[in-house]
Amino acid sequence: MSVVNVVDDGAGGSLVHVVTADPAARACPGCGVFATRLKDYRTTRPRHLPCGGRPVAVHWRKARWYCAETRCERGSFTEQIPQVTAGMRTTITLRRAAGAAVVDGGRTIVQTGRDLGLSWPVVHRCFISFAATALPAEPEATEAVGIDETRRGKPVWKQNPDTGKWELLADAWHIGFVDAIGGRGLFGQVEGRNAACVAAWLTLQPEHWKQHVKYVAIDLCATFRAAVRTALPDAVVVVDCFHIVQLAQRCCQLGLRVV
Numbered sequence: 001m002s003v004v005n006v007v008d009d010g011a012g013g014s015l016v017h018v019v020t021a022d023p024a025a026r027a028c029p030g031c032g033v034f035a036t037r038l039k040d041y042r043t044t045r046p047r048h049l050p051c052g053g054r055p056v057a058v059h060w061r062k063a064r065w066y067c068a069e070t071r072c073e074r075g076s077f078t079e080q081i082p083q084v085t086a087g088m089r090t091t092i093t094l095r096r097a098a099g100a101a102v103v104d105g106g107r108t109i110v111q112t113g114r115d116l117g118l119s120w121p122v123v124h125r126c127f128i129s130f131a132a133t134a135l136p137a138e139p140e141a142t143e144a145v146g147i148d149e150t151r152r153g154k155p156v157w158k159q160n161p162d163t164g165k166w167e168l169l170a171d172a173w174h175i176g177f178v179d180a181i182g183g184r185g186l187f188g189q190v191e192g193r194n195a196a197c198v199a200a201w202l203t204l205q206p207e208h209w210k211q212h213v214k215y216v217a218i219d220l221c222a223t224f225r226a227a228v229r230t231a232l233p234d235a236v237v238v239v240d241c242f243h244i245v246q247l248a249q250r251c252c253q254l255g256l257r258v259v
């Protein structure tokens, strides 16, 4: 794009008028032939990053063209460029910045949304696409996988006005799959806390990765053990030391009380 002019919007921000500067934007998305007959102009306002601490409102005057190719079913089309494809209401620069703020900057999705004026679902999508570029397509091979669950936030209860009983509204748990031996960190994280969630993630992994796993470390959880037995029948299930010590400690305390 080319900047035509920049004006003060009177509210501490800048209004930037731009036009398309990429000749390829005139290529019909249906057939690829460059259009020569202008239909009209449209102005779109894709969201963009602030500049120099000031909010920036981009007003992009786009041309609409008739496709002259007789065999093309596309009658007309609006210009688009790779940075802002058709239907996109944000620039790729803004989406990358949102993804980087979460992945590299360690910011929450909520805070990034506040900083950049984006909604939670938009920042979440930016985070997923940014992370996908950095993550390997499949987990690196390891001989030992660790599986454990983590509670996300506090459980939410609500009292039923008819019965007077307290009912659980939300109780989010995540299951993490980590490299238990090679220091490669987190392989994956899924929502839930039951055997089906564990089995589903393990089953999705490539066959050669699963064959490489010789040991699976879990806590004393029969549900996880059943899932591992199903998805990785050849792996040895081991219980990590913490849980053994914890169990021994409990037994000793119980014994002392009995004595």
Ligand SMILES: [Zn+2]
Binding pocket: 028, 029, 030, 031, 032, 033, 067, 068, 069, 072, 073, 074
């Ligand atoms: Zn065409």
